[in-house]
Amino acid sequence: MAKQYDTFVDDLATLPEGKEVVLAVRNLDDFKTIAVKAVVSSTGEEDDLLWLRFSRGRLRDKPWRIKVIEELPFEALFIESSVLQ
Amino acid sequence: MDMIKGHQELVAALRKSGDVIEVTRQVDWNLEAGLIARHINETGDRSALLTNIKDYPGARMHASPLSNYRRMAVAMELDPDTPPKKIIDEYERRVRRPIKPTLVKDGPCKENIVKGDDINLLQFPAPMVHDGDGGRYLATWHVVVSRDLEQRDWVNWGMYRCMVHNEKYLGLLTLPGQDIGRQYLKYQAANEPMPVAICIGPDPCSAAASTSSPGAGVSEADIAGAIAQEPIELVKCETVDLEVPAYSEIVIEGHLLPNVRVVEGPFGEYTGYRTSPRDPRPVVKVSAITYRNNPIVPIANMGTPVDECDILFSITWGMDVRQAVSKLPVAAVHIPPEACGHAAVVAVHKIYEGIAEHVANAIWGSKLGYLMPFVIVVDDDVDPYNWNEIIHAMFTKLHPQRSLHARHCTPGHGLYPFLSTYERKWGIASNLLIDLTWPIDWDKNIDVPQKASVRGMYPRGLAEKVVAGWKEYGF
CATH class of the missing domain: 2.30.110.10 (Electron Transport, Fmn-binding Protein; Chain A)
Structure with missing residues (x-):
């Protein structure tokens, strides 16, 4: 059975299809934030499901697909920044 | 205990x-x-x-x-x-x-x-x-x-x-x-x-x-x-x-x-x-x-009122607002839970013009200035705990040109729903003072309308007598 993940994105152009990307996704079983190296696509029926949410939480209608190549350490999601907003 | x-x-x-x-x-x-x-x-x-x-x-x-x-x-x-x-x-x-x-x-x-x-x-x-x-x-x-x-x-x-x-x-x-x-x-x-x-x-x-x-x-x-x-x-x-x-x-x-x-x-x-x-x-x-x-x-599930934050803000921020305006001729203060902590309602004894500005400046000059974008100032015949009275004052005493005082580029934060995405990101807010007091230069006998209420339009002794004996009328 396909695993289900989700990620938050407003502009789909920032989620390149068919290329290896490092993404913060959530496992929808326990909602942990996990870092993955993965390939995503808007079409296809193989691979796991990747639900997409807008950055304020609204769910998009149609899920994408995700092939997780490797789960990375959580620290891979660290963004170096001093900005506080 | x-x-x-x-x-x-x-x-x-x-x-x-x-x-x-x-x-x-x-x-x-x-x-x-x-x-x-x-x-x-x-x-x-x-x-x-x-x-x-x-x-x-x-x-x-x-x-x-x-x-x-x-x-x-x-x-x-x-x-x-x-x-x-x-x-x-x-x-x-x-x-x-x-x-x-x-x-x-x-x-x-x-x-x-x-x-x-x-x-x-x-x-x-x-x-x-x-x-x-x-x-x-x-x-x-x-x-x-x-x-x-x-x-x-x-x-x-x-x-x-x-x-x-x-x-x-x-x-x-x-x-x-x-x-x-x-x-x-x-x-x-x-x-x-x-x-x-x-x-x-x-x-x-x-x-x-x-x-x-x-x-x-x-x-x-x-x-x-x-x-x-x-x-x-x-x-x-x-x-x-x-x-x-x-x-x-x-x-x-x-x-x-x-x-x-x-x-x-x-x-x-x-x-x-x-x-x-x-x-x-x-x-x-x-x-x-x-x-x-x-x-x-x-x-504690935050959302539309009333939740824990709304209750606590009405109490703890209410106290902070009272302190901020403590040296002004203020009759009562309330932070209505229904306004999510965004508004203070302050009843004042209007003894000088500009008191509403004075009250708003005191609140926005305190630490709450970053958290409370709306200040509503009413005369002391309005109970700040009573929404009915506040709404009545809002839609009868508010002069569309004279009563609204907006301030721009005030401190705020990213959770204010009314800001644009850019303003939220950088905490660039705007504040609004709603002054619902009668102008001081309006003559009380000539210019100020008389409130048509139990308290405002009947001899005090008669009003007290009727209200005290209410059940005797059969109500």
Whole structure:
């Protein structure tokens, strides 16, 4: 059975299809934030499901697909920044 | 009467007053528990102790601990039927005498201690509070304790949302205008991790105090003692140089990492909206968890009024506004819970023109200026606790050109729903003063309309006689 993940994105152009990307996704079983190296696509029926949410939480209608190549350490999601907003 | 020392003791007190029910059927931590809390808030129902949580045998959650004035009265050991104004007056009376906490060697929150590889935040039923939230918010009713890097005796307590990233990391909302943000920026400038302790389910007085805004240099622990009318017992943490309320259900110790961000949120917030987007925000690396036996995880579900924030803001921020305007000719102040803490209604004795501006300047010049974009000033014949009277004044005394005074480029924060995305990002807000007082240069006998009410249009003696003998008319 396909695993289900989700990620938050407003502009789909920032989620390149068919290329290896490092993404913060959530496992929808326990909602942990996990870092993955993965390939995503808007079409296809193989691979796991990747639900997409807008950055304020609204769910998009149609899920994408995700092939997780490797789960990375959580620290891979660290963004170096001093900005506080 | 002994103070309510912890959250389990609060539940016992609510049970005694009939303000909590026990739900024994299975409830899912994923949305169902949050939805129950939300429905309680929207209907004003009793709080709910959930004792059968899916995937977490033996665990307990408490939905909507203090989301109405009745439960707040119980928490302050007052009669549950005490009216809001009397609760707020009593709060003000108590906080005039801050009481420093006492350090004790041991406490219930030390009944279980977990460190190192055994740390697992998901051992507790962290709720998915709203559908579409960025994660499971384990801390929605809590105190975040932190110490200033330079002024070491300044220990801040605040209630800032905490999202579970995984077993050992938490996201912590840290805004620059809040005390924790100011402290964090100092640690960050020194490139030092900032020790924090997140005390979930503390005694209700500590939780209430953590939402007050006494300002930099003042410790909310002293305010908590004042509300409780006795010192709050604190115990030392295991891995950070901080002290925490000894009766907390769960204490998470760790460090807010400097110059590091991980995407956090979004979250349905106290404004009644999910406003701020998923964005890179500070992250806590957990170093220890201590907890009471059979701990209760409280869920305060922020959203449309009335929730815990709305009630506490009306009390604690109400006190802060009263202090800010204390030297002005003010009759009464209220922060209506329905306005989510965004508005102060201030009744004034209008003895000089411009008093509304004076009041607004005093509020916006205080620390609340960053949190309260609306100030409504009414004459002293309007009760600020009575929405009907406020609305009536709003749509009869408001002059569309003369009564609205907008200020631009004021400090604000990213949770204000009315700001644009850009303004939210940079905390660029606008404020509005609504002046509902009659102009001072209007002659009272010629220009000022006479209010057609029991109080305003009948001889006082006759009005009192009719009202006092109301039942004699057959009503």
